Amino acid sequence: MNPKKKSVLVVGGAGYIGSHMVRQLVEAKWNVVILDNLSTGSRQLVHGGQLVQGRLGDVGLLDQLFSDHDVAAVMHFAAFSQVGESVDQPLKYYRNNLAETINLLDAMVRHRVLRFIFSSTAAVYGEPEAIPITENHPRQPTNPYGNTKLAVERMLADCDAAFGLKYAALRYFNAAGADPSGEIGEMHDPETHLIPIVLKAASGHINNIQVFGTDYPTTDGTCIRDYVHVNDLAQAHLLALNALFDGGASAVYNLGSSSGYSVKEVIRIAERVTGKKIPVVEGPRRLGDPAVLVASSEKIKNRLGWVPVYDDLEKIIRTAWNWHLKQIS
Numbered sequence: 001m002n003p004k005k006k007s008v009l010v011v012g013g014a015g016y017i018g019s020h021m022v023r024q025l026v027e028a029k030w031n032v033v034i035l036d037n038l039s040t041g042s043r044q045l046v047h048g049g050q051l052v053q054g055r056l057g058d059v060g061l062l063d064q065l066f067s068d069h070d071v072a073a074v075m076h077f078a079a080f081s082q083v084g085e086s087v088d089q090p091l092k093y094y095r096n097n098l099a100e101t102i103n104l105l106d107a108m109v110r111h112r113v114l115r116f117i118f119s120s121t122a123a124v125y126g127e128p129e130a131i132p133i134t135e136n137h138p139r140q141p142t143n144p145y146g147n148t149k150l151a152v153e154r155m156l157a158d159c160d161a162a163f164g165l166k167y168a169a170l171r172y173f174n175a176a177g178a179d180p181s182g183e184i185g186e187m188h189d190p191e192t193h194l195i196p197i198v199l200k201a202a203s204g205h206i207n208n209i210q211v212f213g214t215d216y217p218t219t220d221g222t223c224i225r226d227y228v229h230v231n232d233l234a235q236a237h238l239l240a241l242n243a244l245f246d247g248g249a250s251a252v253y254n255l256g257s258s259s260g261y262s263v264k265e266v267i268r269i270a271e272r273v274t275g276k277k278i279p280v281v282e283g284p285r286r287l288g289d290p291a292v293l294v295a296s297s298e299k300i301k302n303r304l305g306w307v308p309v310y311d312d313l314e315k316i317i318r319t320a321w322n323w324h325l326k327q328i329s
């Protein structure tokens with residue numbers, strides 16, 4: 001699918017999801033250039049592609065990258081993504097997620113690179129009015145992180161109208177799991193995501209997992225989320241990229257497994273996968289957490305033929321555990 005050996009610029013390609021994307025792009029024979037400032041990513045996750053260390057806000061660097069490489073499309077994973085932190089430090093989020101993205105789009109328009117794939121999020125919906133959530137569900141983010149992602153989506157629509165920028169905004173639900181090779185996986189410091197924390201508790205690296213809230217209006221009182229394997233996410237990006245090369249229009253797609261699991265269910269499944277008892281402490285709710293987030297991903301399945309390979313959470317957690325064991329060995 002890349003006859004001219006053009007490049008894809010992957011911004012944030014040294015991060016969790018970006019590194020899985022780079023791997024699939026390399027396998028699909030793309031030249032890959034990665035721009036990452038390693039603020040939350042790591043060189044250890046880069047297996048292939050050419051890493052340029054720098055930040056999106058560096059206009060000179062962006063000009064140089066677009067001049068030096070024959071970039072056919074940009075995939076943009078770079079952002080801060082901790083909901084709680086965004087509430088306390090909103091400007092940090094607007095600066096990194098929105099202002100820096102303006103620089104990127106500006107440089108793309110200057111260099112006539114007009115294909116873009118954006119990491120959006122379920123956080124653009126806010127508190128759901130109906131489950132499963134479809135793409136036309138009202139967008140009412142409940143935190144600055146979601147606001148920055150929605151602002152970028154709106155900016156993309158305006159850039160399509162003004163400059164013909166064609167984009168796919170992919171609204172991920174909860175990314176989870178790791179490449180089965182065990183060479184790349186989730187690696188954040190501090191870690192805030194449920195599954196890696198649960199696995200740390202299973203291996204005894206932390207004393208317990210704290211469950212944030214047991215009084216939600218769900219069957220067992222804990223929050224329900226839709227966990228989608230990181231390689232299935234990356235696969236969806238490849239489909240979206242090919243659709244843009246085929247002349248497809250700009251589009252917005254949800255990416256989820258369409259199944260919901262409560263926090264307690266996640267812990268039970270992790271106990272099964274790891275064979276360990278996981279100590280649990282019940283704590284208060286975390287600010288800004290909706291009770292239930294489950295996607296409808298019918299749109300991307302119907303339009304682009306996306307078929308997620310990891311169809312249940314046990315398989316997903318098994319890949320995360322494989323990665324975790326390699327990290328601690």
Ligand SMILES: NC(=O)c1ccc[n+]([C@@H]2O[C@H](COP(=O)([O-])OP(=O)(O)OC[C@H]3O[C@@H](n4cnc5c(N)ncnc54)[C@H](O)[C@@H]3O)[C@@H](O)[C@H]2O)c1
Pocket residue numbers: 011012013014015016017018035036037038039040041042054055056057076077078079080081096100119120121122171172173174175176
């Ligand atoms: N992990 C999830 O469950 C999830 C869910 C929905 C959306 N998302 C979105 O997906 C994207 C990737 O998430 P992730 O979990 O892989 O995060 P991550 O923190 O692992 O990766 C982000 C990468 O971007 C880099 N980066 C950040 N700001 C930068 C800048 N200004 N210039 C250059 N590089 C910069 C970081 O160093 C890191 O390598 C983010 O945009 C996030 O908002 C993630």
Ligand SMILES: O=c1ccn([C@@H]2O[C@H](COP(=O)(O)OP(=O)(O)O[C@H]3O[C@H](CO)[C@@H](O)[C@H](O)[C@H]3O)[C@@H](O)[C@H]2O)c(=O)[nH]1
Pocket residue numbers: 081082083121122123172173174175192193194195197209210211212213223224225263286289293
């Ligand atoms: O130590 C922990 C960590 C998390 N949780 C709960 O586990 C669930 C999942 O939390 P987490 O893994 O932190 O993911 P989310 O907060 O759901 O957010 C992820 O998924 C969203 C989309 O659904 C994205 O927008 C975010 O970027 C991404 O981090 C939530 O109910 C949390 O309250 C706990 O109970 N204890």
